[in-house]
Amino acid sequence: PASTTDPAHGELSVGGVALTELADRFGTPVYVLDEAEVRERCRTYRHAFPDAEIHYAAKAFLCRAMAHWVDEEGLGLDVCSAGELELAVTTGFPPERIVLHGNAKSPRDLETALRLRVGRIVIDSPSEIARLAAAVGPNGSQKVMIRVVPGIGAGGHEKIRTGTDDQKFGLSISDGYAQHAIARILDQPQLRLTGLHCHLGSQITGVKPYLVAVRRMVGLMLRLHEQHGLVLPELDLGGGHGIAYRPGEPALDLTALARRVRAELSDACATAGLPVPRLIIEPGRAIAGPAGVALYRVLAVKHTGEKVFVAVDGGMSDNPRPALYGVRYAPVLAGRRSTAAPARVTVVGRHCEAGDVLAADVELPGDVHPGDLLAVPVAGAYHLSMASAYNLVGRPPVAAVRDGHARLLVRRESLADIRSRDVGL
Ligand code: LLP
Numbered sequence: 129p130a131s132t133t134d135p136a137h138g139e140l141s142v143g144g145v146a147l148t149e150l151a152d153r154f155g156t157p158v159y160v161l162d163e164a165e166v167r168e169r170c171r172t173y174r175h176a177f178p179d180a181e182i183h184y185a186a187k188a189f190l191c192r193a194m195a196h197w198v199d200e201e202g203l204g205l206d207v208c209s210a211g212e213l214e215l216a217v218t219t220g221f222p223p224e225r226i227v228l229h230g231n232a233k234s235p236r237d238l239e240t241a242l243r244l245r246v247g248r249i250v251i252d253s254p255s256e257i258a259r260l261a262a263a264v265g266p267n268g269s270q271k272v273m274i275r276v277v278p279g280i281g282a283g284g285h286e287k288i289r290t291g292t293d294d295q296k297f298g299l300s301i302s303d304g305y306a307q308h309a310i311a312r313i314l315d316q317p318q319l320r321l322t323g324l325h326c327h328l329g330s331q332i333t334g335v336k337p338y339l340v341a342v343r344r345m346v347g348l349m350l351r352l353h354e355q356h357g358l359v360l361p362e363l364d365l366g367g368g369h370g371i372a373y374r375p376g377e378p379a380l381d382l383t384a385l386a387r388r389v390r391a392e393l394s395d396a397c398a399t400a401g402l403p404v405p406r407l408i409i410e411p412g413r414a415i416a417g418p419a420g421v422a423l424y425r426v427l428a429v430k431h432t433g434e435k436v437f438v439a440v441d442g443g444m445s446d447n448p449r450p451a452l453y454g455v456r457y458a459p460v461l462a463g464r465r466s467t468a469a470p471a472r473v474t475v476v477g478r479h480c481e482a483g484d485v486l487a488a489d490v491e492l493p494g495d496v497h498p499g500d501l502l503a504v505p506v507a508g509a510y511h512l513s514m515a516s517a518y519n520l521v522g523r524p525p526v527a528a529v530r531d532g533h534a535r536l537l538v539r540r541e542s543l544a545d546i547r548s549r550d551v552g553l
Pocket of ligand 1: 188413
């Protein structure tokens with residue numbers, strides 16, 4: 129991922145800037161994004177899927193610079209709120225390359241999407257059809273897709289599996305809800321159905337679930353063709369491409385995914401006698417995750433009968449993922465070289481609960497002490513975008529590094545920021 133080591137000094141750096149320098153300049157905790165790595169990952173996708181539209185899933189991480197990089201690299205954007213949408217569009221992101229998702233879109237989400245003229249809105253439930261048609265108006269026209277549940281269990285954790293019939297997103301094929309909703313969409317002339325969408329889940333490391341999804345989605349396309357004479361020009365297979373959080377962990381092989389999905393799609397469409405639809409994919413984690421590093425300062429080291437706790441100045445408010453999904457990270461000592469024998473420690477945060485563990489049972493040099501800097505690699509996705517106000521510590525800043533230079537993208541949330549929202553007594 130983003131960071132590299134200078135073997136001479138044991139000094140870790142990212143984008144040509146030493147992590148110690150970043151910590152001194154921006155304070156800790158701080159999140160650092162390697163701009164070149166984000167751009168490189170966008171290009172890898174475009175290269176692997178030359179005929180597809182690639183939409184970056186903004187929920188993984190969004191700020192104005194991120195929207196700008198993704199735009200410059202020619203990707204589209206998947207948003208799921210008026211907030212993400214407005215931030216992107218006010219940065220100059222072309223609205224026609226934006227897709228709005230959401231299982232419970234608020235009136236404001238829909239109003240903003242229509243006002244800013246997003247490219248497509250993905251319908252997730254039957255009740256949304258009439259609402260959207262009314263908001264578009266009898267003389268308007270809006271491209272829509274429909275989120276379909278193909279009945280596939282895949283993803284790194286139960287909470288991030290969205291391809292099965294028993295979760296809240298989309299409309300299932302197996303019980304006919306998807307077909308029924310599609311018939312209703314076709315009754316609304318101002319809604320132009322361009323294709324089917326599915327998103328199986330997140331942190332998927334094998335190609336197989338995507339191939340099954342292709343078969344089932346083309347199966348549905350065939351039925352729609354038979355019933356309604358419909359030929360849908362687009363097929364969106366969502367995101368979910370898994371990455372390695374620790375050395376040696378498996379990651380989804382993008383080249384294999386691209387090759388096998390393309391082959392499966394051609395084959396399934398040929399069998400069905402349908403033209404091959406334009407493919408859309410929505411990676412979030414695989415673009416932002418490996419491009420980010422979190423830096424923490426060690427505040428306390430405590431030996432108990434059983435464990436050694438290394439406590440840092442961030443925690444579950446900036447990274448809830450270990451607590452939510454049991455994800456394991458591999459923190460490293462940054463800023464100095466240690467020759468001490470490795471020790472097994474548990475890196476914990478500063479929050480007021482015992483579950484605030486960032487990395488349980490990991491190896492760090494035995495002489496780690498307060499004042500040391502710890503770096504957590506692969507921290508670019510679903511950390512800050514899920515950050516909370518817990519214990520009112522304030523959310524960390526985001527800095528970007530590129531060609532040996534660093535700049536602040538998002539400033540630290542100050543006590544004044546927090547206080548300013550508190551308007552009653
Ligand atoms: N498309 C849709 C419709 C989605 O709901 C998502 C993610 C994506 C694309 C992007 O998935 P990705 O490529 O990033 O896996 N907070 C969880 C992940 C939740 C994913 C939600 N939807 C985590 O930290 O693992």
